[in-house]
Amino acid sequence: MxxxxxxxxxxxxxxxxxxxxxxxxxxxxxxxxxxxxxxxxxxxxxxxxxxxxxxxxxxxxxxxxxxxxxxxxxxxxxxAKVETVRKQGVEIVVALDVSNSMLARDINPSRLEKAKMMLSKLVDELDNDKVGLIVFAGDAYTQLPITSDFVSAKMFLSSIDPNMVPTQGTAIGRAISLAMNSFTPDESADKAIIVITDGENHEDDAVAMAAEAAKKGIRVDVIGIGSPQGSPIPMSNESSDFRKDNEGNVVITKLNEQMGQEIAKAGEGIYVTADNTNSALRALTSQIKKMKKSDIESKVYSExxxxxxxxxxxxxxxxxxxxxxxxxxxxxxxxxxxxxx
Structure with a gap:
């Protein structure tokens, strides 16, 4: 290297x-x-x-x-030399909603940009842990396999936008299912899935999938991002035009807090609402610090x-x-x- x-x-x-x-x-x-x-x-x-x-x-x-x-x-x-290093840490997979509704600007600068900034700060808080990244809309895709390479994690974060997922929608259940299969086989390490979404789930039974994750010892935390009052959806990040329905009415997207709370409850995790402060990030960081750390292997260049x-x-x-x-x-x-x- x-x-x-x-x-x-x-x-x-x-x-x-x-x-x-x-x-x-x-x-x-x-x-x-x-x-x-x-x-x-x-x-x-x-x-x-x-x-x-x-x-x-x-x-x-x-x-x-x-x-x-x-x-x-x-x-x-x-x-010159690759070594397998064992450190004490936890494993976290982040499932980030990249549906078009995440472009809404009821959170500054937008729901998606706020989520990316939160994740960047969260990665800075991690020490010897491992993190993976999944993006989802109407379907879910692994953006970054679970790794201790935080530099790569932040690099991938910066390139995320709704165009990455061709199928629109909000399939939270599929994202949780994919996240469950993204962890290492080590059973001793505490594992958590962090779902960041506005909660407008239209595709599957996310609550049932979160309950299945909890049975496997994987906690599911949910960060609801947006406002209950809602906001129109821009056509793109830079656009001032808004999406309209078939009748020509501007589409308003609202934060579905009830859905987020139900998913977190089934997944034995916490639900927090992201606003223009860092309160959600502090609550999430506090939960991660409470997780049981165990030996995590990672390959590094030691010389x-x-x-x-x-x-x-x-x-x-x-x-x-x-x-x-x-x-x-x-x-x-x-x-x-x-x-x-």
Whole structure:
């Protein structure tokens, strides 16, 4: 596995475009100042030792050396040894509703965006635990298999939108069923399913599925997101147009708290309503901390070999070539004329 031990140094690469802008500006100013003394073609015979291409070549070599140097100080490393590490933790699978109703904006900035922000903060609270991610609407799909790689979990979160599930609807039961089959076979670890939805279940018996999960020792917590008063559904995240029914009336989606509470009760979990505060996240985090932790295996790269040596040689070679390239024409090379007989 490849990584940078100090990736913050890669921000120095942002300096490179600025240097190029300054270089081209200096070339422009130099030509403009030279033009004050006469036409460039007329002045060229008066400057026989000035090379057109060497200054640009030297600048290119210097910039290439600078870029490689930045990668060098960021300390590239290659994973050399994989170990199975056992840590104390729990297993959590999040089932996130991505139906069109989750675009409603009765929660800022929208139900879906609020859910994603909550999950991102929840992942930050996890330590040695494992997390998986399922998205669902009219059907359910595994977005991220259960893992301890929280960086990947947050990366997948950022890309979630309703277009990921082609079948619209709200099949909470299918999501719970898929989540039950996503855990590892380890029976000693506490397991929990967190369902984040507005509760408008139209597809299956989610309460029965939650009860089945509870029988297997898997708790089902539900976060209801939205408002009981309801809100129109935008056509997309950026749209100001709203979805309408067959009669041309604007569709209003409302949080079904009763459904969420029934699912949580059957799943022996808790039901909390998400609003514009972090109260739901605090309640959920508190429940996770109460879960019984057990040994969880995860594969990690325990040793990394430094890979900077090759880059150091490249920088040295580029700088040596730059030193030996003079700004002026080479006197020895001027004796050879390859373009005349």
């Amino acid at each position: 490849f990584r940078f031990a100090q990736p913050e140094y890669l921000y120095f690469l942002l300096i490179v475009p600025l240097i190029w802008v300054l270089y081209f500006y200096s070339v422009y100013k130099k030509k403009k100042n030279l033009a004050k003394f006469g036409h460039v073609k007329t002045l060229e015979p008066l400057m026989p030792d000035v090379s057109k291409y060497k200054p640009g070549t030297k600048f290119f070599l210097q910039q290439l050396a600078l870029i490689v140097l930045v990668f060098l100080i960021a300390r590239p490393q290659m994973g 990394y070999d430094e890979q900077f040596q090759g880059l150091a040689w490249i920088v040295l070679l580029l700088l040596l070539v730059d030193i030996f390239i003079l700004d002026r024409k080479n006197e020895w090379m001027k004796k050879f004329n390859f373009f005349t007989k």
